[in-house]
Amino acid sequence: ESNTKSDPSSLYSRLGGLAPISVVVSDFIDIVVPDTFLNKNPAVQATRAHVPAAYLKYRVTSMVCSATGGPCEYQGKGMKEAHASLNITEPEWDRMVVLFKEVLAKHKVPAKESQELLELIGSTKADIVVVNSQ
Numbered sequence: 001e002s003n004t005k006s007d008p009s010s011l012y013s014r015l016g017g018l019a020p021i022s023v024v025v026s027d028f029i030d031i032v033v034p035d036t037f038l039n040k041n042p043a044v045q046a047t048r049a050h051v052p053a054a055y056l057k058y059r060v061t062s063m064v065c066s067a068t069g070g071p072c073e074y075q076g077k078g079m080k081e082a083h084a085s086l087n088i089t090e091p092e093w094d095r096m097v098v099l100f101k102e103v104l105a106k107h108k109v110p111a112k113e114s115q116e117l118l119e120l121i122g123s124t125k126a127d128i129v130v131v132n133s134q
C-alpha cells in the first residue's frame with residue numbers, strides 16, 4: 001500500500017492509511033444507506049435506486065483520503081452540487097453524525113483522530129444542509 005508519500009503526522013497516516021479508512025467508510029455507508037430515519041426523506045430514498053453504495057464508498061473514501069493528507073485525488077462532485085437536490089435537514093444531519101460516531105467507536109478510532117474527522121465532516125455542513133427546519 002503506497003502511503004509512503006504521506007506526512008507521518010497527517011491525519012491520514014495517524015488513521016493508518018487507506019485500508020483502515022476504507023473499512024470505516026464502508027461500514028458507515030452500509031449503516032447510512034438503509035437508515036430508516038434518513039430514508040424518510042423522499043429525495044434521499046429515491047437515490048438508492050440509481051446511486052450504488054459501492055460508488056458512494058469509493059467517492060467518500062477518496063475524499064477522506066485526500067482531505068486528511070493522503071495520496072488520493074478526489075474527483076467527485078462538490079458537496080453543494082452533490083447534495084443540492086436532497087433537501088437535507090438539520091435533524092437528518094444530526095442523525096448522520098450519531099451514526100458516524102457509532103462507527104468511529106466500533107472501530108476504536110482514538111479520541112483525537114475522531115474529533116478531527118468530526119471537524120472535517122462538520123466543515124461540509126453548510127454546503128449539505130439546505131433546509132433550515134429548526
Ligand code: HEM
Pocket residue numbers: 038044047051056059060063075076077078082083086088092093096120121124128
Ligand atoms: C445527512 C447527511 C447526508 C446524506 C443524507 C447524504 C446523502 C447522499 C446521497 C443520497 C448522495 C448521492 C447523490 C446523487 O448522486 O444523486 C450523496 C453523495 C455524496 N455524498 Fe453525501 N450525504 C450526507 C452527508 C455527506 C457528508 C457529511 C459527506 C462527506 C463529508 C458526504 C459525501 C458525499 C460524496 C463524496 C458523494 C458523491 C459525490 C459524487 O457523486 O461525486 N455526504 N450523499
